[in-house]
Amino acid sequence: MKIDLDTIEKVAHLARLEVKEEEKQGLLDDMNRILTFMDKLNEVNTENVEPLVYMNEEVNIFRDDEVKPTISRTEGLRNAPSQDGKYFRVAKVINKK
Numbered sequence: 001m002k003i004d005l006d007t008i009e010k011v012a013h014l015a016r017l018e019v020k021e022e023e024k025q026g027l028l029d030d031m032n033r034i035l036t037f038m039d040k041l042n043e044v045n046t047e048n049v050e051p052l053v054y055m056n057e058e059v060n061i062f063r064d065d066e067v068k069p070t071i072s073r074t075e076g077l078r079n080a081p082s083q084d085g086k087y088f089r090v091a092k093v094i095n096k097k
Contacts, residue, residue, distance in 0.1 A: 003031045 008027050012019040019027065073086065082089035 001035055003028060003035065007031075 005024055005028060008019065008024050008031070077083045077085070077088070080088050
């Protein structure tokens with residue numbers, strides 16, 4: 001599979017990235033190299049290879065869930081740069097079209 005400049009633009013749009021014209025060729029080369037490498041990996045016989053679940057032999061040690069004291073809403077909002085008494089107020093980051 002080969003990637004073209006249209007694909008770079010579509011991926012950039014979906015990822016909400018601004019890609020400058022001079023960067024597109026570099027991205028195109030990099031993505032095609034990645035896909036070429038993936039094709040090489042697909043050629044390797046992995047029939048008798050066990051799936052890797054963990055990278056090391058360490059065992060996760062779980063702790064018991066405990067109820068602990070929490071801070072009040074007032075204490076939580078005390079250092080907020082902007083709040084309305086109940087919630088943090090943040091700048092709008094999504095514009096509906």
